[in-house]
Amino acid sequence: MPKYSREFLTDLADRTSMVEVVSRHVQLKKRGSNWLGLCPFHQEKTPSFNVSEPRKAFKCFGCGEGGDAIAFLEKIQGMSFHEAVEELAGRAGMELPKETFDPQAAARSAHRDKLFHANNIAADYFARTLASPLGAAGRTCLEERAIETPFAQSWQLGVAPDAWDGLSNELQRQGVAPRIAEEAGLVIPRKGGSGYYDRFRNRLMFPIKDPRGRVVAFGGRTLGDDDAKYINSPESPVYNKSSTLYGL
Secondary structure: OOOOOHHHHHHHHHOOOHHHHHHOOOOOEEEOOEEEEOOOOOOOOOOOEEEEOOOOEEEEOOOOOEEOHHHHHHHHHOOOHHHHHHHHHHHHOOOOOOOOOOHHHHHHHHHHHHHHHHHHHHHHHHHHHHOOHHHHHHHHHHHHOOOOHHHHHHOOOEEEOOOOOHHHHHHHHOOOOHHHHHHOOOEEEOOOOOOEEEOOOOEEEEEEEOOOOOEEEEEEEEOOOOOOOEEEOOOEOOEOOOOOOOOO
């Protein structure tokens, strides 16, 4: 199976109409710059399924499902990643790239996968903390804003505990190299090179996802009296602030 370059997938997305792909399965109506319909992935009476043509993405604000055209076909038709790419390329009149091996591209891809893995561990850790006694302040914050548990779970909301090394210890326990955790923006090196501390502490956490639904970064709202009410992850090889915002 070929390993598709980011350039090929970007070109494929540019040549693909999200509205056309989705409207084969969902009745859509124009709402401002987006399109709205009933989500095909869960039962609902009020439309909460949004399609953005400019961003080449879909997002259901009811169940949390989201992604690009490839992810939609994978979910709605049970296709593999390769099958979805092949289907969309055929519609766009694009030839699939011949299978070649680029050592540098393979190394970059493997490195990015390590960052995604670290972010997934962090997202799971924050979500577990929200449901634990350490997440009481976060649950109160959500309750005050009428955000119910199912919604918080579908969006993978979480809490960074009021500790210096909670996430650092979890990442280390799961075998994530400190340099990977630092590059992902999850930890910060201590002065003098004596280890790392957590970037996010005592904050309500929001995962930021790419169109493929992968966690690329985080936003955190303070649960205390920090001067910085909101902080976000720094940019990384998997996160570009100008092109990614909460998976939309």
